[in-house]
Amino acid sequence: QELAVNAKQRPANLYQDHKERRVTPSLAAQAKKDSIHFTWSYIPPVVFLKTHKTGGSTVQNVLFRMGEKDGATFAFPYYTYQFSYPDKFRADFVDELPEGSSNFDILCSHMRLDIEELRPMMLPNTIYVTILRDPVRTFESVFSCYTSTVPAFTLAKKAAEHRSALSMFLESPESFWDPKEPRNGLAKNPMSFDLGLDGQKWDSWPTDLTQLEETFQLVMIAEHFDESLVLLGALLKLELEELAYVHFNTRSAQDLTPLDDITKARIRAWNRMDVLLYDFFLHLFWEKAARYGMERLKKDVARLRASTDRIRQKCVSRKEVPPGELEDLLRPVQTDSATILGYHVQGNLTKQAQGFCMRFVLPERHYHAHLYFQQYGRAMRPVPTTSFSISFKSHMFPRIQFSNPSKVQHPIT
Numbered sequence: 443q444e445l446a447v448n449a450k451q452r453p454a455n456l457y458q459d460h461k462e463r464r465v466t467p468s469l470a471a472q473a474k475k476d477s478i479h480f481t482w483s484y485i486p487p488v489v490f491l492k493t494h495k496t497g498g499s500t501v502q503n504v505l506f507r508m509g510e511k512d513g514a515t516f517a518f519p520y521y522t523y524q525f526s527y528p529d530k531f532r533a534d535f536v537d538e539l540p541e542g543s544s545n546f547d548i549l550c551s552h553m554r555l556d557i558e559e560l561r562p563m564m565l566p567n568t569i570y571v572t573i574l575r576d577p578v579r580t581f582e583s584v585f586s587c588y589t590s591t592v593p594a595f596t597l598a599k600k601a602a603e604h605r606s607a608l609s610m611f612l613e614s615p616e617s618f619w620d621p622k623e624p625r626n627g628l629a630k631n632p633m634s635f636d637l638g639l640d641g642q643k644w645d646s647w648p649t650d651l652t653q654l655e656e657t658f659q660l661v662m663i664a665e666h667f668d669e670s671l672v673l674l675g676a677l678l679k680l681e682l683e684e685l686a687y688v689h690f691n692t693r694s695a696q697d698l699t700p701l702d703d704i705t706k707a708r709i710r711a712w713n714r715m716d717v718l719l720y721d722f723f724l725h726l727f728w729e730k731a732a733r734y735g736m737e738r739l740k741k742d743v744a745r746l747r748a749s750t751d752r753i754r755q756k757c758v759s760r761k762e763v764p765p766g767e768l769e770d771l772l773r774p775v776q777t778d779s780a781t782i783l784g785y786h787v788q789g790n791l792t793k794q795a796q797g798f799c800m801r802f803v804l805p806e807r808h809y810h811a812h813l814y815f816q817q818y819g820r821a822m823r824p825v826p827t828t829s830f831s832i833s834f835k836s837h838m839f840p841r842i843q844f845s846n847p848s849k850v851q852h853p854i855t
């Protein structure tokens with residue numbers, strides 16, 4: 443019932459131009475600086491449900507930059523970078539409201555969704571967005587990046603010896619997969635898992651799908667990333683320049699597993715719920731695109747690509763840089779089984795341009811640490827290592843090791 447109310451509150455045309463309601467970023471930032479009691483609610487608050495290995499860090503970087511510029515209040519996890527994943531979201535996973543803020547404006551860190559717990563945390567006019575990716579590509583990426591941390595994958599790797607671990611797993615996934623093992627959440631239907639669904643429970647499936655449709659104003663599609671960004675920009679009233687991006691968390695070419703038709707079919711069969719989820723929201727995506735106007739979308743995508751190219755040229759001197767050649771601040775966190783690439787920033791920039799360009803390519807956790815410090819005036823809390831589930835989390839998503847600890851405090855100016 444609550445979901446239905448939320449749907450009714452939305453404007454009939456989500457893509458109508460409501461720029462007039464937007465407070466200028468400088469005004470918002472100034473108001474916060476001046477400690478004027480300021481509610482960011484002129485701009486709709488936003489939840490971005492960051493699913494795994496779908497291009498979510500790229501979207502998150504756009505939101506981090508937007509929020510930092512606009513003086514937004516972020517809903518950050520109480521510990522480190524994610525909301526106690528893979529536990530289902532709970533309100534007490536969120537850090538306190540900082541002094542002077544009356545509500546959270548942006549929430550965009552990894553979690554496993556529980557909408558009933560999440561909704562009361564945010565204002566009623568909050569815009570909910572997520573992203574899905576072709577389930578075959580998603581699963582291949584999840585398998586490659588988490589071979590050492592998802593037990594079902596690790597068992598398959600051990601059994602495979604010198605064969606492909608992915609092929610070994612897909613030949614008989616049930617023999618490696620224990621559904622009761624909480625760390626196996628990403629091993630089957632990873633996108634559905636992140637959206638809070640139970641990949642084994644089909645009886646509630648149509649209702650679950652309807653609930654998700656009612657919850658999310660926009661489900662972005664990684665294969666149509668630029669179109670998705672334009673629709674996101676329309677919802678959040680962003681200028682096209684604010685949507686410029688680089689790809690985050692790109693793996694090195696040698697870590698990509700080439701997939702033959704049999705492997706693809708096996709991935710689709712094993713991740714059937716993700717396939718249906720993706721197909722459903724892909725269809726819905728094009729319906730929303732049609733409502734925005736296909737000609738208008740095409741034009742805006744062309745403009746977005748032009749401004750993104752211009753900004754990339756200004757900011758990036760080299761892309762796909764291996765971790766060993768990156769300074770600490772620009773080195774993405776590596777997984778045990780895949781190499782994640784990063785960027786070199788152009789030299790000879792003005793101080794202001796350098797500040798922008800660093801943020802443009804700043805890996806997720808470093809940006810998160812920076813914003814957290816800015817918001818609370820203290821470093822993020824480390825994960826306690828006593829409980830079983832938490833030690834898994836810290837292993838799966840290790841903390842950044844800065845060679846100079848002072849950088850944690852003030853990573854960028």
Ligand SMILES: Nc1ncnc2c1ncn2[C@@H]1O[C@H](COP(=O)(O)OS(=O)(=O)O)[C@@H](OP(=O)(O)O)[C@H]1O
Pocket residue numbers: 493494495496497498499500579583664665667688689690691692693
């Ligand atoms: N803009 C855009 N469009 C399409 N695909 C993109 C984009 N940005 C990032 N990527 C690819 O997404 C994968 C990383 O996803 P995430 O950032 O969600 O990873 S993570 O869960 O936060 O670790 C990773 O995929 P793989 O290289 O297959 O692993 C990225 O290359």
